[in-house]
Amino acid sequence: MENTLSNTAARPQTGAGSFGWLWQAITGVGLVILAGLHVTAHHYVVEGGLRDFQQVQAYLRHPVILPLEVLFLITVTAHALLGVRAILFDLGLSDNAEKRITQALTVIGALTVGYGLWLTWTIVTYPAAP
Amino acid sequence: MAVLRDSKLKRILQWGDVRRRKPGMWAYALNRVTGLGLVVYLYLHLVVLSWLAQGPEAWEAFVALAKTPPFLALDVVLLAGLLIHGLNGLRVTLNGFGIGVRAQKPLFIALMVIAAVASIVGGAAIFFQ
Numbered sequence: 001m002e003n004t005l006s007n008t009a010a011r012p013q014t015g016a017g018s019f020g021w022l023w024q025a026i027t028g029v030g031l032v033i034l035a036g037l038h039v040t041a042h043h044y045v046v047e048g049g050l051r052d053f054q055q056v057q058a059y060l061r062h063p064v065i066l067p068l069e070v071l072f073l074i075t076v077t078a079h080a081l082l083g084v085r086a087i088l089f090d091l092g093l094s095d096n097a098e099k100r101i102t103q104a105l106t107v108i109g110a111l112t113v114g115y116g117l118w119l120t121w122t123i124v125t126y127p128a129a130p
Numbered sequence: 131m132a133v134l135r136d137s138k139l140k141r142i143l144q145w146g147d148v149r150r151r152k153p154g155m156w157a158y159a160l161n162r163v164t165g166l167g168l169v170v171y172l173y174l175h176l177v178v179l180s181w182l183a184q185g186p187e188a189w190e191a192f193v194a195l196a197k198t199p200p201f202l203a204l205d206v207v208l209l210a211g212l213l214i215h216g217l218n219g220l221r222v223t224l225n226g227f228g229i230g231v232r233a234q235k236p237l238f239i240a241l242m243v244i245a246a247v248a249s250i251v252g253g254a255a256i257f258f259q
Binding site: 080 | 162165166168169172173176179180182183185186189190193196197202205209212216219220223226227255256259
């Protein structure tokens with residue numbers, strides 16, 4: 001056992017901690033693909049490193065890319081807030097405090113995804129220059 | 131209450147303090163520090179993208195700013211954070227399912243070397259493309 005990492009975050013076996021850990025892992029693996037696509041498409045395959053407005057609009061209007069970007073938004077928000085939740089839970093809070101934190105982070109997550117969807121819709125439907 | 135607060139503060143300081151710790155604590159702290167940094171970046175990114183909603187002129191002004199060296203340097207830091215957190219997170223996930231548990235120390239070191247090399251190569255691409 002000398003060769004192992006004893007302090008690495010372990011997978012909780014039961015309860016809310018296990019549920020959060022599993023979703024954290026699933027969204028994390030999904031993000032490797034979705035974040036890779038997002039970063040590559042927006043920064044590495046574009047001349048100059050960033051898309052101009054028309055290029056962003058054309059990219060988001062693509063019927064395959066749009067659902068992938070929406071999925072990325074939902075996945076990255078869930079992963080980020082589950083991570084914040086795990087760190088807060090590690091402080092050794094009461095059950096009631098943990099419940100309130102979960103509720104608050106769920107509201108923050110819903111607002112974040114709502115804002116992202118509004119932003120995406122606004123960009124996609126922005127009128128073309130005359 | 132003060133004791134409770136001290137206790138919670140101590141818990142945070144403990145995982146943040148990696149002095150004289152084994153690689154496991156470095157892996158744990160790195161995952162958390164990069165994770166918190168990426169959460170901050172996510173919300174900054176969403177705020178910045180609101181310029182897209184203001185139309186082409188506002189966006190092109192931001193793009194010009196984003197191509198200056200200080201912003202490109204921050205992009206390299208972001209790339210390094212993504213690579214460290216992503217690769218270390220994959221290792222934690224595999225270990226959580228009982229895969230590669232005995233090899234986690236060399237795996238962690240190997241993945242961090244990959245993250246460092248990819249950050250240098252990616253950083254060069256960011257600055258010189």
